[in-house]
Amino acid sequence: MSKSFQQTQLEFAKWLRSPHAAETGFGDIEPRRLAIYRRLIHANIRQFISSGFPVLQSLLTEQQWQQLLTEFVAQHRSDSPLFSDIGSEFVSFLTSDGVRLEDYPGWLFDLARYERMEVDVQFAxxxxxxxxxxxxxxxxxxxxxxxxxxxxxxxxxxxxxxxxxxxxxxxxxxxxxxxxxxxxxxxxxxxxxxxxxxxxxxxxxxxxxxxxxxxxxxxxxxxxxxxxxxxxxxxxxxxxxxxxxxxxx
Missing domain, CATH: 3.90.930.50 (Outer Surface Protein A; domain 3)
Known part of the structure; x- marks a missing residue:
C-alpha cells in the first residue's frame, strides 16, 4: 500500500530534523537537492535564534551553542508555524526534558527568557x-x-x-x-x-x-x-x- 501524503510529510520532516539526515538520504529524491534544502531550513532556524539571543550565544561556548541548536531542531515540536515565533519556541524548548541543563550555566533559561522579552517589547x-x-x-x-x-x-x-x-x-x-x-x-x-x-x-x-x-x-x-x-x-x-x-x- 502506498504511503499517504501526510505520512510522507511526517517522515520528511523527521528526516530534516535528524542530525544524521545528510548521511542517510530520503527516498528517491536527488541527494544534492535534499542537502541544499536541508541546509537552508537549518540555516534559517539558526539565524532566527542567533539574532534573538545574542548575549546568550556570546556567553556559551561554541560547542554548547551548536549543541543547543541541534537539539532544538531535532527534538522540539513547535506550537506555532510562524518563523517570528521561533524565539518563543526556543525558550519553551529550554524547559523540556530533552535539555540537560546541568551541562549549561544555571542562568541559561532566565537569560533566554529575558532576551525574548526584549524582542517581544521591541516589536510591540x-x-x-x-x-x-x-x-x-x-x-x-x-x-x-x-x-x-x-x-x-x-x-x-x-x-x-x-x-x-x-x-x-x-x-x-x-x-x-x-x-x-x-x-x-x-x-x-x-x-x-x-x-x-x-x-x-x-x-x-x-x-x-x-x-x-x-x-x-x-x-x-x-x-x-x-x-x-x-x-x-x-x-x-x-x-x-x-x-x-x-x-x-
Missing part, C-alpha cells in the same frame, strides 16, 4: 492613543505603558555579561521591567518587589493613586494606605518622566 506597538503623563492629582488615572513586560527571575539577568556570570541564584526574586519608549528604543528598569506589585496591578487595569494604594494595602497589611500612597507618588512621578506610566485622554 505603542499606540498613539497614549500620551506622556504629567501627574497633577491623586485622582488622575495611571496607565502602564502597553508595551511593558514585568519579568521575575532567579538570576539578575539584566546584569549578566562577559564580566559577570553569577554561579548561584539570588536569595530573593529579581524583578525587571522591559518597555518601549516613544522613540522606539527598548528600556529596562530593575524593580523592587513593591514596585513590581504596583505595576502588575496597573497592568491589570488603570488606577489612580488612591485606588492603587488601596489595592496595595489589601496585599500588604503591614503598610497603611497613606504610606503606600506617599511612596508611590514619588515613584509615579519618576516613571511618568521615563514613559513607564502614560496618559490616555
Amino acid at each position: 506597538s505603542l499606540s498613539t492613543d497614549y500620551q506622556p503623563l504629567t501627574l497633577r492629582s491623586e485622582t488622575q488615572y495611571l496607565h502602564l505603558n502597553p508595551t511593558a513586560e514585568i519579568g521575575i527571575f532567579d538570576y539578575p539577568v539584566a546584569q549578566i555579561n562577559s564580566d559577570f556570570q553569577p554561579q548561584q541564584p539570588l536569595a530573593t526574586p529579581y524583578f525587571v521591567l522591559v518597555y518601549q519608549i516613544p522613540a522606539g528604543q527598548v528600556q529596562f528598569i530593575e524593580l523592587n518587589s513593591l514596585t513590581a506589585l504596583a505595576l502588575d496591578l496597573l497592568q491589570q487595569k488603570p488606577r489612580n493613586l488612591v485606588q492603587l494604594s488601596e489595592a496595595l494595602a489589601q496585599q500588604l497589611p503591614d503598610f497603611s494606605v497613606q504610606q503606600l500612597r506617599e511612596a508611590f507618588t514619588t515613584v509615579a512621578t519618576d516613571f511618568a518622566e521615563r514613559f513607564v506610566l502614560l496618559d490616555k485622554p
